[in-house]
Amino acid sequence: MKQIVLFEKKLDRTPIEALSGNYGPNHYFMKRDDMLPFSFGGNKVRKAAEFYKDIKKREVDVVMTYGSNSSNHCRVIANMAAAMGLSCHIISPEENREVLLNTGMVERFGARIETCPVTEVAKTIERRKAAYEEEGKKPYFIAGGGHGNLGTEGYVKAYQEILDYEKENHIRFDYIFHASGTGATQAGLVCGKLLAGDRDRTIVGISIAREKERGRQVVKESIAEYLGEDFAKLYREEDLIFTDAYRLGGYGRFHEGVAETIEAVMCGEGIPMDTTYVGKAFWGMCQYMKEQNVTDKNILFIHTGGTPLFFDFLKAE
């Protein structure tokens, strides 16, 4: 198994920048997780760094995961497996056959893609795992989106980076916003907050696709799983804000307001955002602050990556 030097040590802290544009009557900052220096960055790299360490502790021949082969998750996992000299096997729902730039990268990383109806995903994964084991191979399965305690751990660490930045720069962020999908990013941030006892900081997950009830439940379960016995002691319902008010019809839907926001941030700051996650969440944050009439606060937006999707957005224009 080959090493990925970058993942052998603690990841370097990603930059936090003050934004120059006028996004409302508050002070806006952005944490650039899109700049994590592996496979075009993003939150899937933070999670992958944790899976990397776990894989290194075991005997593994093939890294398996679930997700659309056009996803950021599959791109990063396929890239990680290739860099480690391991095979990669992706179970992909046949309902989602969109061909994006991520798809081309996943193919070039040599991942094997197996499609099945979304209703048969669990069965297909089990069958495939068993088949590898029968061949004498050792598969390692990563849940879709990097969900689970290891993925959560990645964002507990990111929260610590935010605390370190605040201390060094004598600033305090009143709000943290980010795009929330499968929930591991939000679970990690909220766990970081609870463990640090940061009662008066608001973390808002802007839902990309899921409805409030289900999305919130999944994040809550991840928090409970990560905190274990401490959950009952630390968790309060008001610590978990997951809003579905800015889904705009769900995953990947185009919206004029989001496209305008992306152009403004690209031109004004030099920061690319995609339409599916980060652009939508940034736009949602601006709406949320306006609706809640929040002023004069320090707001941190976490750029969770998806850079290849920015180029898909340009191609589609």
Ligand SMILES: *Cc1c(COP(=O)(O)O)cnc(C)c1O
């Ligand atoms: C996957 C992804 C998210 C959502 O992260 P979760 O941990 O699944 O909630 C947000 N932004 C980008 C760019 C992503 O690829």
